[in-house]
Amino acid sequence: MLFGYTPLDFQHFKLVVIESTGLGKDALHIYAGLGLFLLVRLVWRRKGGWVLAWLATLALACGVEWLDMLAEASNSSIMPDAAHWHDIWNTMFWPTILLLVGRWLQPRSEPLSPQSGDFADKPFEQPPTV
DSSP: OBTTBOHHHHHHHHHHHHHHHOOOHHHHHHHHHHHHHHHHHHHOOSTTHHHHHHHHHHHHHHHHHHHHHHHHHHHTOOOOHHHHHHHHHHHHHHHHHHHHHHHHHSOOOOOOOGGGTTTTTSOOOOOOOO
16 A cells, blocks of 8 residues: 555556546556656756656656556456566656757856857946056
């Protein structure tokens, strides 16, 4: 029992979401993984945000599969491990791609140079008079 809910309650929740959205189980894994990754990345914009978002998504994927295995064990309908790895793969594919290319998605923080004209919004300082 997790926070007062059983793994079977979680399975029921997943079935309700599948029925209400009309999406397949694989598509929901992809959307949930990408959604959590982007949410964490938007909230945590500091250094290490890409890795933190990826780790949060991995924790979600593994946690959901753990709950699935607990529900299967209570129903005596254990699925093969390949099905669980398939779900983790679906959940982690796009977050992993974004993690790998994330460094090129962020704007560069280049130092200001006098030739670039980026000093327009800075106050002009007069040299001291003698």
